[in-house]
Amino acid sequence: MNVDIGNALSAVAAPGISRAALERLDEQVADAHERIDAGMEAGEHGYAALNLPNRTDTDEIQVAVDRVTGPDTSAVLTVGIGGSALGAATITDALNDADDPEAIYLDNVDPDWLSATLDRLDLETTVLNVVSRSGTTAETLANFLVVRETFEEAGVDWTERTIVTTGDGGPLRELAERHNLPSLAVPDGVPGRFSALSAVGLVAAAVCGHDLDALLRGAAAEAETLTGSLFECPAYAYGAVTYALDARGASTNAMMPYAESLETYAEWFAQLWAESLGKDDLGQTPVRALGVTDQHSQLQLYRAGPRDKLVTFVTVQETAARPIPDTDVDDLSYLGDASLGDLLDAEFEATEASLAAAGRPNVRVEIDRVDEFELGGLLYGMEVACVLAGELYGVNTFEQPAVEWAKKATRGLLGGGEFAEAEAVAEKTELRVER
Numbered sequence: 001m002n003v004d005i006g007n008a009l010s011a012v013a014a015p016g017i018s019r020a021a022l023e024r025l026d027e028q029v030a031d032a033h034e035r036i037d038a039g040m041e042a043g044e045h046g047y048a049a050l051n052l053p054n055r056t057d058t059d060e061i062q063v064a065v066d067r068v069t070g071p072d073t074s075a076v077l078t079v080g081i082g083g084s085a086l087g088a089a090t091i092t093d094a095l096n097d098a099d100d101p102e103a104i105y106l107d108n109v110d111p112d113w114l115s116a117t118l119d120r121l122d123l124e125t126t127v128l129n130v131v132s133r134s135g136t137t138a139e140t141l142a143n144f145l146v147v148r149e150t151f152e153e154a155g156v157d158w159t160e161r162t163i164v165t166t167g168d169g170g171p172l173r174e175l176a177e178r179h180n181l182p183s184l185a186v187p188d189g190v191p192g193r194f195s196a197l198s199a200v201g202l203v204a205a206a207v208c209g210h211d212l213d214a215l216l217r218g219a220a221a222e223a224e225t226l227t228g229s230l231f232e233c234p235a236y237a238y239g240a241v242t243y244a245l246d247a248r249g250a251s252t253n254a255m256m257p258y259a260e261s262l263e264t265y266a267e268w269f270a271q272l273w274a275e276s277l278g279k280d281d282l283g284q285t286p287v288r289a290l291g292v293t294d295q296h297s298q299l300q301l302y303r304a305g306p307r308d309k310l311v312t313f314v315t316v317q318e319t320a321a322r323p324i325p326d327t328d329v330d331d332l333s334y335l336g337d338a339s340l341g342d343l344l345d346a347e348f349e350a351t352e353a354s355l356a357a358a359g360r361p362n363v364r365v366e367i368d369r370v371d372e373f374e375l376g377g378l379l380y381g382m383e384v385a386c387v388l389a390g391e392l393y394g395v396n397t398f399e400q401p402a403v404e405w406a407k408k409a410t411r412g413l414l415g416g417g418e419f420a421e422a423e424a425v426a427e428k429t430e431l432r433v434e435r
């Protein structure tokens, strides 16, 4: 990936960062790089994720996937949540076309939605991909039990078409061993939101026939750019500038890819950014946006609302053409000489310039095309950017303790034990306004 941080400079935008401040910040980046490099070298928890391009065994993944797929495979149903679903979904939503098996993600426990999803599947030709690092995530296990029951009620042997990716122990590992299911390990030291380039994110892509090695080659190429300077490393430039702009008031970061195929990538980015940096009353709020669509939805706020936002554009250099037919509508006749790709590109450039003209900071992230190599580089680059930002914020990038309260409350509410958190639920302060 390449980045252009010009529209984040204080000569253009407020909040913005001066070139002198960038130079000073680069000294902190150099120190942070030393820490990151050492963490990678030692395979430390979290930093180990940045070694995945050279660690992930794609042959092992393919062998396991080949045990549950066949020429008639019509769908891969992934049961997982958070980092155990979003990385995989980013990859298949970006790369799948109409000829590929449908990639579906059960990452919510909405009964109507789940039933409607299962009802339309041909279970005989569906691969069940169960993913959980801990193996104890309530939503994932609940969904798995419902899906397994559905297979059984349909008289379809789920054990012949289920693959499991989980940690060394826990209920899913035991299930895989009990039923001799093909199983893969979540690599040690890799938090879920950083696991897209491991079996966690790659099994669904393998079922759909994508080139796992090309994904990792793209990530490895991005890893080669990790020098000690934000002026030489696009990922460090992005991580440093987002941190600096947050420190100057841009507490929101709207991730706005100009490609429908990257909409899910923005969801993946949101977890990466929020769960890694949202600690100790710090952290920048990620907003999922989509170009051109959100020019007609959120741009008004980005351009004329509070000066508390950075907009991150992701643009694809090579887009399909698809000519726009001529029209006799006078006001729109200019479109007849263009293609939809031209319109998409022009709208991006116009929106980028519109924000700059209003003094609103924005950063451009560029990839050449949406393919395995470029996507691997984008995923890896954003992971590096996040790790750097975490070093600059001084937070623990790789833990997520704040999510545990609600898990305990949920368990208590469902009779899974005595938890003070569940009692607190009953003490809600109410001020109801009813129809």
Ligand SMILES: O=P(O)(O)OC[C@H]1O[C@](O)(CO)[C@@H](O)[C@@H]1O
Binding pocket: 081, 082, 083, 084, 131, 132, 133, 134, 135, 136, 137, 140, 191, 192, 193, 275, 400, 403
């Ligand atoms: O892979 P697991 O252990 O099921 O966890 C799923 C997700 O839940 C979280 O632990 C947060 O609750 C995320 O960090 C993680 O990606």
